[in-house]
Amino acid sequence: DVATLAGVSQSTVSRVLNGANETIPIGEETRQRVLEAVEKLGYYPNLHAGSLRGQKTLMIAMMVADIANPFYHPMVRAVQDAAHANRYDVMIANTDHMRDGEMHFIESVIRRPVDGVIMVPYHLTEEDFDYLIRRTGVAVVALGQHIHHPTVDTVYGDDDEMVAAAITWLIREKGHRRIGFIGVTSSYSAGARRRAAFLEAMRQAGLPIYPEMFEIGDWSSASGEHAMQVLLGLSHPPTAVFAVNDLMAIGAMEAVQNAGLRIPDDVAIVGFDDIPPATWVRPRLTTVAQHPAEMGRVMAAALFERLRGDYSGAGRGFEVPCRLVVRESA
Structure with a gap:
């Protein structure tokens, strides 16, 4: 589609996007036409497709709603600890509770290969999960009772x-x-x-x-x-x-x-x-x-079970119980 709109060959589009301009130079006008077509079509190169089959990135992505909220701090720490124990790095994204932020995270994961995703979504639909998994093939674990997807593991409180x-x-x-x-x-x-x-x-x-x-x-x-x-x-x-x-x-x-x-x-x-x-x-x-550190540990454990190949079945649900803590304000 990009090649058709820009009036060039698919190989030219590939060379522009990959920065290959040494063997056969690409004119500035041609490069601009390709970039304009990319922007108009909202095209994102799928780096997952270009990676070697079976090769791991040793990177997972984690999306939270508000990194400034102290609730998420022990959750992020628990995921990072589990990732480091498995020799993985973690890329953290903040959405400010906005759907646009959640969709931007999905597009970022599509553009930048990772092996798995942990997320705290507020607005994503089953179709959004389908889109992410179809484009990347990554394992996904999410926090929340509201998530119902056949291949996504969920962690939630009561x-x-x-x-x-x-x-x-x-x-x-x-x-x-x-x-x-x-x-x-x-x-x-x-x-x-x-x-x-x-x-x-x-x-x-x-x-x-x-x-x-x-x-x-x-x-x-x-x-x-x-x-x-x-x-x-x-x-x-x-x-x-x-x-x-x-x-x-x-x-x-x-x-x-x-x-x-x-x-x-x-x-x-x-x-x-x-x-x-x-x-x-x-x-x-x-x-x-709630127990965010335990939620983080459970989410990470579920994800790494899938990444190691220990589990590859349908999406599972894990409940982390809440409790009432009575103090002086009531």
């Missing part, structure tokens, strides 16, 4: 059950009836699952669900602070708030304290993740603890 357990605990043990929710847009599967678990727990307890008690953030502490300010401005504000991650919960705590209110006496706050800052803030944050 966050649905633990969100419901946390809300039920607030209701039965602490007597809360007006519970606010700080979530994210429904395009984020993890946020959507946690919202659904929150709603189900409220329904099971026979409590009313007030639309004004739901605020949307973007996983950041600043968005959690803003969401909490809105909730505190209600004529009947919540007596407890659940946030779908710790960063937003910590931001919510700051809003409560800046308003001159006490935690948990005036407003109890519960987060999700149990990142290190959850124990640095005062009062310390009650949260649902």
